[in-house]
Amino acid sequence: MASLLQRRGAGSILALLAGALTTLTFAPFNLWGLGPMALAVFYVVLQKVSLRQALWRGWLFGVGMFGSGASWVYVSIHDYGNTGGPLAIVLTVLFIIATALFVVLPALLYRLCAASRLNIVAFAGAWALSEAFRSWAFTGFPWLFLGSAHVSSPLASLAPLGGVYLVSLVVALSGALLAGLVLSRTWWLIAPLAALWLVPLALPTQWAEPAGDDVTVSLVQGDLAQLSKWTPDGQRDAVNTYFSLTRQHGLDSDIVIWPETALPMLEQQAMPFLQRVQSTLPADSTLMTGIMQRDQNGMFYNSMISLGEQPGQYRKAHLVPFGEYLPLEPLLGGLLRIFNIPMGNIGAGSDDQPPLQAHGLRLGVAICYEIVYPDLVRARAENANALVTISNDTWFGHSIGPLQHMQMAQLRALENNRYLIRATNNGMTAIVAPDGHIVGQAPRFEPAVLYGAVRPMEGLTPFTRTGSWPALLLALLMLFCGGILRSHRRNQNAH
Template sequence: MERLASRVILSSGIGRVFLAMLAGALAVLAQAPFFVILAPFVSFTLLVWLIDGATGRAGAGMIRRRLPAFMIGWWFGFGYFLAGLWWLGAAFLVEADEFAWLMPLGIIGLPAFLAVYFGFATLVARLFWSEGAGRICALAASFGLFEWLRAFLFTGFPWNAIGYAVMPVPLLMQSAGAIGLWAVTTLAVFVFATPALFGTRRGLVPGVAFALVLAAAHVGYGAFVLSRPAPAALDPALPIRIVQPVIDQAKKLDDAERGRIFEEHLALSAAAPAEGRPKPKIIVWPETSIPFILTLNPDALVRIADVLEDGQVLIAGAVRSEDAGPGLPPRYYNSVYVIDDRGQIVAAADKVHLVPFGEYLPFESLLQEAGLQALAASMPGGYSSAPAHQPLTLPGGKVFYPLICYEAIFPDEIEATTATTDALLNITNDGWFGKTPGPFQHFHQAQLRAVETGLPLIRVANTGVSAVVTARGDVVDGLQLDAKGFVDVDLPAKEPRPIPHPWQTRGFLIGCALMLLIALYTRKQST
């Protein structure tokens, strides 16, 4: 182990770059759908040794002295995000004649940008570097902080946060409910990087001991939570139907297919439940499942009323238009409607966090002059965003908190609590990404939001993965990728969480500060 560490530390040139990229790419194997938990142990061990050797030339300026540490993190991050996000390229092929030339922006440009966060993480960690376990503290705290910053800087994109790697199953998800994703991410990096101590020996005993305590606490807390009695089922039960139509994305964009697509959704909604199951009270369709502007098509509302039986409610994703004023083009919103059995829209909410370049163009006037338009928005100018999340109050009083598409990956933006909300509702259309890891990664991240909030999750996707998830992260029932059909299931009960999210974030920041202080102390002790 010491010989291997020495070779990595002393590596140079293209071999060093390749090793950093390979280590980053390997770490993605711990994310959905693979969950190879051993992969990041190798990745972060190599990263520690690479940082050990990331020293600038003697007498160089401040930037040049720090640049090697930044570049190691950047190459590690580039490998991580390239391997974890390559499937984004599938979206550019849906309308290949118009967007295929932009594919490098998605599969190379975005990873190159996101890798900057990892570059700064290793740079900051190197400032606190020492020869013992203190450097593991520095790396963990720095990665935790920059993963947290990745969630909101430049609109945010916390996809495949490192902490998800240690939460593949409900037993290992419960820590997120207690301390939050970012604290789990920080502690996960510490555990993943601890084997590097075997290569240099200094700080081995305290470092390994702390890592073992963290791992035991992670598993033990999960076992404790799952051993407690589950919350009592709702009385009366609330039967829900989730509809997964599996509509090819190219057909969704075809005007000639819109009527057939609408009727296909209605047919799945009207199908008889399995023997012994009651008829659903709530039927849920995916994001943009209504293939036209509903308020401009009153006949569609009549058709919905014809299909819904007394007391049934339809929740469906749709594009909503709004008059912007005289002489101005209408504004469009990616929305969700609640429609009752009389065909009346009784509640609605618009998407708040839009996808840059997918649903709107940053620097719109400049980029439109260059011939660009938003990838997933079929109308000029793309979508407008709502100012705030609007909970949906259903007939009967239940309150659902809507998360449209990738809004489910932003834990810090979800304000739903068990005191005011009965369930999270995530509607999405992952049909853009085909049979790739993307839809599985998306589902796994949404699944964790249920555990963090203590609320059951109703997730409905056009092509999958669709499921109803309990507040403890268990999948009650669902449909896998490309499985056309519906599932009828009773809404699970909610379960209060011990620590509110704002306090979890404060605790995470205090913990990172303490780890950096430990790293600083050990650095001073070694000099």
């Protein structure tokens, strides 16, 4: 390995390939064991290089990661954003270049803080902190967190304990230990490496208990064409499709759920029809649907509403940049036309909205992209005994995007030990158990209704109680220890 790295450009090529390798850890490939291997290579290429080289290799690792794992961006821009092929390629490349900059951060932190004795722990802390920064900076892009791939791995029990960042921390630590084992043949590193993967097997994955009877649900998937959905013909098709599917398959359910913007119209226009559908259901049944709302000031909201005996609403609080709002709109207003955003003035709901309630379920809501934010969903789960997420993954087409999106939703269920109900427009409509495993799923790319049952869960996981802070404090401590030792050594050398 050392001789290979000495060849000109070899380290840069390895960084790029290792970044691309991470995509195979996620759905639909689910080769989670490759995550530590990819970070082992990344750890190796950061050794004995200048700070400038480390930053360059960090960026290349990010290019490989997002260039392969987030390639679905092209589908959204080109196929559904009415953007020509050449421009769509340019915008996708710019997106990859920009997001890859996030991976410069762990390279920077590691090179600034690493000392020879604590290189391994400093690297793991730097990686976990960089993922947390990515979930926050510029409204966040918490996609491709390495911990998200471990719903079914031996590390799964760490998710309800400390969330996705704790899992990512252990993946990064495993990768650095593996690299140290191979490079220096320090055989005692086998012991901590084995402990990282064996100890979680003895930990519980369930911290919450069922507390109530089964609640039956029907998730209606209309599979409507995105490009014609908002035309008059598309609106009529949506009304007919959802009414027909609900009448045929949803009459025996306690709750009927339609996906994000199931009806391509405003709530005021859709309400007479929704009330008609509600009236066809049994008296104690509840219809829930995603819908666009507009307030008296003309502001639009991407919302979910419930009818029936306990009506309520939830307005999406965390909006998608370049999808639901345009960052720096006064400066970048021209991009609004390029991205074809039909409603540039979509507003954000408050962060403290109560759960929607029906049949003993207190449903913490996340609309589409919100489900990928671990601490946002944790806050919803704290006052809820089940979770519901609605999405329009039609924007991803037949790419791997919806499969990755579903996997992250599964981890949210596991982190909080809550049943998760997921209704989408054209696929990955599913019911997820509190252990993160899918117990029912509708076929993709066709109209369908998924019928199943969920149970209210009471009791909070450690992650639901505390959020991500304990895991991030541990990561910071690991990085800090490396920095302290490095500073001490510099002082010794100075004397």
